[in-house]
Amino acid sequence: MDSTTGLRTLRDFIRFGASQFRAAGLNFGHGTDNAFDEAAWLVLHTLHLPLDLPESWWDARLSEVERTRVVAVLRERTATRKPAAYLTREAWFAGLSFYVDERVLVPRSPLAELIAAGFEPWLDPDAVTRALDLCAGGGCIGIATALALPQAQVDLADVSADALAVARVNIERHRVSDRVRAVQSDVLDGLEPGDRYELIVSNPPYVDAEDMAALPDEYRHEPALGLAAGDDGLDVVRRILAGAHRHLTADGVLIVEVGNSQAAVEAAFPELPLIWLEFEAGGHGVFLVHARELPAA
Known part of the structure; x- marks a missing residue:
């Protein structure tokens, strides 16, 4: 039966x-x-x-x-x-509906809570004129940021042309094409030298080799390019920390989600004054660092 x-x-x-x-x-x-x-x-x-x-x-x-x-x-x-x-073909992030398919990761970042707060107390939301969503995928973080900071111009940067195609769908979906653009960039290498932001926020690939080998089947439907980041999970994070100071304003901040690679980041950069953020709704492994601290990296 x-x-x-x-x-x-x-x-x-x-x-x-x-x-x-x-x-x-x-x-x-x-x-x-x-x-x-x-x-x-x-x-x-x-x-x-x-x-x-x-x-x-x-x-x-x-x-x-x-x-x-x-x-x-x-x-x-x-x-x-x-x-x-x-x-x-739909995912919800920061209370917003986004188009998703197998070209991008499904959004699930605790950064939504920070976006809802307008990035306070770490930034004056009214003072942000330019922001960068680095390793943007389908653009959920950057578009939510643009809607939370209506005076800001936001760039969505990703190395994947496929991911940026999805991001453009979401730009149109949320009618923010006047303030949000998709930019192809291998981490920071595709940005213009003069591009400077008060805020760079990133949910980059950060899964280490051990965790990649143990991923459940559901996660294997997602693009490995958005997950895998070398043996210790820091291949992309190292590049972000090395180059972010060139694209931040003097009083800008860098916010990066590294999830379970938090311990690896702390071990690799013990001299860097990273601020590990806490979230009322749960989530971990997100650090903030001020632009003035980054040249030492």
Whole structure:
């Protein structure tokens, strides 16, 4: 007997999806952190319903066509182990909807909390005229920054032409093309010598070789170019720290997410006065350093 026989309501299919995901041992972390929320996201998106749908709707019955579509997407998630964001072509970051596909990482950075605060107390948000999202991928961090700092011009820099194509989709999606541009750059090497920013924020590749070898299947659908950073995870971070002072204003700040490579950064740069940021909503491995401290690096 088909395991979906008897399923009729939204509640039925969300429960079914969550059960299937747990039984299959799926990994979460690309927008949700558990099987139930992942199933709810996929079911609601497939039915073109909002994620904040009132629970009173959960007993609504699905049509036969809707049931077929929902079962198909739940089974695709289990069979392919693709993150839900790649199936829906949508991810949420800093309260904003972004287009994503396999050309870019799925956004999941604690930097969203810092953006929501306008980067205070580390910067005066009204004083930021230019900002750089370095290793921007699909542009989520930079575009969210532009929307939080409406007077700032923001550059999205990435080495990947494919990633920048996605970033341009998101620039148009959020109607910020007058203030946000995509720039192809191998870390800092593609920027103009005169490009100076009060803020450089970066979520670069920082996964070390050991962690890359142990990644769950879901993460292997993401571009390795956005994850892998050599044996110790610092190949790109070293280049950022070596060159950022050339592109920061005198009172500018550099903010970099390094995740689990925090210990490696601390060991490699013991002389650098890095400020490790704390987040109320969770997250770790993000440092801030002032421009005036960087020449010593």
